[in-house]
Amino acid sequence: MPIEIAASILSADFVNLEQELGRVAQADWIHVDVMDAHFVPNLTIGLPVVERIVQVSPCPVDVHLMIDQPDRWAPAYAEAGARSVTFHLEAAKAPVRLARELRRLGARAAVGLNPATPVSALEDLVEELDMVLVMSVEPGFGGQSFIERSCGKIGAVKRLVGGRPVAIQVDGGISRATVRWVAQAGATNLVAGSALFGSADPAAEIAALRELSR
Ligand code: DX5
Ligand code: ZN
Numbered sequence: 001m002p003i004e005i006a007a008s009i010l011s012a013d014f015v016n017l018e019q020e021l022g023r024v025a026q027a028d029w030i031h032v033d034v035m036d037a038h039f040v041p042n043l044t045i046g047l048p049v050v051e052r053i054v055q056v057s058p059c060p061v062d063v064h065l066m067i068d069q070p071d072r073w074a075p076a077y078a079e080a081g082a083r084s085v086t087f088h089l090e091a092a093k094a095p096v097r098l099a100r101e102l103r104r105l106g107a108r109a110a111v112g113l114n115p116a117t118p119v120s121a122l123e124d125l126v127e128e129l130d131m132v133l134v135m136s137v138e139p140g141f142g143g144q145s146f147i148e149r150s151c152g153k154i155g156a157v158k159r160l161v162g163g164r165p166v167a168i169q170v171d172g173g174i175s176r177a178t179v180r181w182v183a184q185a186g187a188t189n190l191v192a193g194s195a196l197f198g199s200a201d202p203a204a205e206i207a208a209l210r211e212l213s214r
Contacts, residue, residue, distance in 0.1 A: 003183055003213040005206050006031035006062050006169065008193030009053075010044065011142045018056050023202045025058035029084070031171075031191050034077075036067040039091050040140035047076055054081040064112065064171065064191075066139045067091065071098050078107035086110035086133050086169075089121055099128040110169070114139060115147050119156040129166055131189065132157050136182070137172030142193040146173025151185040158186035176208055183213035 007024035008031040009017065021030060032050055037043040054061050060083035065074055070087035071094055077085050078101075085107045092098055092111075099109035110131035111122065115138060122132060134157060136150035150170065157168050170182045171191035179190065192209060196202040 001188065003187070003210065004028040004167070004189040005209055006171075006189060006191045007059075007196050007202070007206070008033060008064075008142065008171070008191050009197075011193040011197035013197075014045075017053065020197070021053070021057055024196055024206065026203045026206045027059055027196075029062040029189070030057045030059045031062045031064060031193075032082075034063060034065050034067060035140065038068045039088065040066045042066075042140045047073075047080060050077060050082065051080045060084070062086070064133065066112075069093075074098060075101050075105055078102050078105035082107055084108035084110055084131060086112050086131065088112045088114065088139075089125075090114055090117060095125055096128050099125070103128075103130070108167075110167075112139075112171075113153075115150065119153060119160055122157070122160060126160055126164065126166060131167040131169055132161070133169040133171055134187070135172055136170050136174070136178075139172075143198075144173055146175075146178045148181075151181050154182060154185035154187050174209070176205075176212055179209050179212045 006029035007027035012020035035044045062084040063082040102109040108130035112133035137144040169189040170187040175195040199205040
């Protein structure tokens, strides 16, 4: 399976979002970072804006919730039409129930792990998931450097997933310089923000990331 590219709009021009979505239409997913200034020290957008993004996006929408109380807020993003909804294990009170609810609403259920959260925390949850997100930076901001230890962690997630159809997403510091490492470690879905929107030609950048991950 060719690797999937998720374009993170965190580094896009938020005043011209529809136009910015068009610049990354060659991606497989539009990755939308929702931050609440509690779970992470940054604040972005919430449900009303995501609802409109879903309506105009050229690609399926992958919502990454960096928020407290995902048990309460995440289902509404699935109801809004996000094809994939990621909540953080560190914030969820009842992750099995929440993953089941997301699937029931027709979304892919995904769980994110911060850099210091061990993969073993997923052992009793992996059956309930369509995707695991390995954060390769501390969540909250675009443009940070890739944490090298993440490659070992991707390998550990791959072993845990085994033959199950669970995607392995990596988010943070993905660029031409790091894409090979994560692809070789077993990532199947790469989030890229500053590497795409910081480029004059995001389409060429998406093609380069695909090529380098082969
Ligand atoms: C950071 C976000 C990322 C961010 C990645 O917490 O979850 O999706 O946009 O940005 P880059 O690709 O610039 O590291
Ligand atoms: Zn993200």
